[in-house]
Amino acid sequence: MNALLDLAAQQLRADLATAPGRVRQRLSDEGRAARCRTIAELRAAAKRSVPRPIFDYADGAAWDEVTARRNISAFEDVTLHPKALTDVSEIDLRTSVLGGEIALPIIAAPTGLTGLQHPEGEMAIARAAHAAGTITTLSTMASCTIEEVAAASDGRRWFQLYVMSDRGLVDSLLARAAEHGYEALMLTVDVQVAGVRERDVRNGFSVPPRISLKTLAQGVTHPRWSAGFVAHPRMVPANLGWEGSATATLASAVNRSFDPTVTWDDLADLRSRWKGPVIVKGVMRADDALRCVEHGADAIVVSNHGGRQLDGAAAAIEALPAIADAVSGRAEVYLDSGIRRGTDIVKALALGARAVLIGRALMYGLGAAGEAGARRAFSILEAELRVALALAGYPRAAEIGRDAVS
Ligand SMILES: Cc1cc2nc3c(=O)[nH]c(=O)nc-3n(C[C@H](O)[C@H](O)[C@H](O)COP(=O)(O)O)c2cc1C
Numbered sequence: 001m002n003a004l005l006d007l008a009a010q011q012l013r014a015d016l017a018t019a020p021g022r023v024r025q026r027l028s029d030e031g032r033a034a035r036c037r038t039i040a041e042l043r044a045a046a047k048r049s050v051p052r053p054i055f056d057y058a059d060g061a062a063w064d065e066v067t068a069r070r071n072i073s074a075f076e077d078v079t080l081h082p083k084a085l086t087d088v089s090e091i092d093l094r095t096s097v098l099g100g101e102i103a104l105p106i107i108a109a110p111t112g113l114t115g116l117q118h119p120e121g122e123m124a125i126a127r128a129a130h131a132a133g134t135i136t137t138l139s140t141m142a143s144c145t146i147e148e149v150a151a152a153s154d155g156r157r158w159f160q161l162y163v164m165s166d167r168g169l170v171d172s173l174l175a176r177a178a179e180h181g182y183e184a185l186m187l188t189v190d191v192q193v194a195g196v197r198e199r200d201v202r203n204g205f206s207v208p209p210r211i212s213l214k215t216l217a218q219g220v221t222h223p224r225w226s227a228g229f230v231a232h233p234r235m236v237p238a239n240l241g242w243e244g245s246a247t248a249t250l251a252s253a254v255n256r257s258f259d260p261t262v263t264w265d266d267l268a269d270l271r272s273r274w275k276g277p278v279i280v281k282g283v284m285r286a287d288d289a290l291r292c293v294e295h296g297a298d299a300i301v302v303s304n305h306g307g308r309q310l311d312g313a314a315a316a317i318e319a320l321p322a323i324a325d326a327v328s329g330r331a332e333v334y335l336d337s338g339i340r341r342g343t344d345i346v347k348a349l350a351l352g353a354r355a356v357l358i359g360r361a362l363m364y365g366l367g368a369a370g371e372a373g374a375r376r377a378f379s380i381l382e383a384e385l386r387v388a389l390a391l392a393g394y395p396r397a398a399e400i401g402r403d404a405v406s
């Protein structure tokens with residue numbers, strides 16, 4: 001009995017001695033990130049951590065958000081057909097994109113105003129992507145500058161372009177991206193005009209954020225987020241010269257500055273001017289994919305912008321097989337919109353994608369726990385992908401094919 005009591009007392013003393021360290025660890029970004037075991041848990045943590053309008057900006061989608069939900073539910077409609085008796089002792093996630101190897105078939109999607117979730121914004125995403133051995137894509141609407149992200153981390157970077165009415169600004173963005181080693185140009189073609197995100201409308205979401213009693217109250221109830229925001233306020237896109245501009249809704253700012261006249265001629269023009277690979281993002285039809293190939297695109301991203309643009313559009317995973325068939329290896333095909341699980345990635349690869357891009361998974365990670373949270377998003381998906389490939393009987397991610405799904 002006495003021996004047992006001694007043991008318990010010893011353990012208690014040891015626990016007390018290490019308690020401050022453990023509390024610090026629990027409260028650190030690393031600790032918060034580690035406690036999230038799924039992308040859904042990162043989402044829940046982000047929802048608690050950042051003011052509601054900022055969570056809603058990332059989480060929300062257009063109109064009734066039908067396409068955003070369908071992006072996720074359509075993955076449930078794809079059935080996996082596991083192959084028996086394959087040696088899966090070594091799982092190889094590597095693939096090559098645009099002539100270079102990446103350690104896993106997951107790429108960081110371009111996201112605008114990322115610095116609202118966390119002041120390190122796209123710099124944190126770049127570090128997380130590079131630590132995972134993959135590529136980061138910087139948005140035209142990024143909160144960090146082209147130069148800041150280039151300096152933040154060594155690794156492969158792509159630059160995403162929205163064609164602005166001010167073509168001089170487009171020229172200077174392209175020149176800066178080329179000068180700072182962004183290897184590929186990703187032209188996004190599904191924001192002809194701003195999608196109507198009703199959560200943003202209800203929340204009065206604007207750039208720069210409008211400070212009101214309500215936003216101040218949000219700040220007080222999210223002190224960790226507020227401390228970061230006050231230290232490094234990233235209020236407007238950093239590469240467009242919008243500093244000091246009057247507050248406007250995001251939709252009106254987009255509609256004022258993006259060029260709605262953009263057509264295939266602009267793709268041809270960009271193709272001839274950009275020296276590196278060109279990727280077209282936001283393709284949902286096989287005929288458009290073919291036209292991209294004819295215009296010299298090196299890759300396309302099958303995407304409906306995470307359901308943030310045309311509500312009622314098909315899920316990206318539904319559009320993928322016909323596009324992959326039409327392109328038939330003449331350009332690389334990637335997919336985004338709705339990736340939340342490793343099995344989603346297996347299904348996308350099986351249906352013809354060479355890699356997937358992730359948007360919200362990284363936004364949730366960043367909101368929940370900064371760079372550690374973004375790293376966690378990659379590590380959760382990587383771990384799930386490894387197990388899913390083993391159980392599906394395909395040890396090499398690059399070799400999974402149509403026979404694996406129906
Ligand atoms: C907060 C947020 C901002 C985004 N900003 C951009 C952007 O600036 N440029 C772009 O091409 N796509 C942008 N997207 C779309 C993503 O690149 C990607 O297509 C989408 O997030 C994929 O869906 P998922 O969030 O379900 O992964 C944004 C998405 C989110 C969630």
Ligand SMILES: CC(C)CC(=O)C(=O)O
Binds near residue numbers: 111141191194250305
């Ligand atoms: C400023 C926006 C158009 C950025 C974007 O693409 C998005 O929020 O989905």
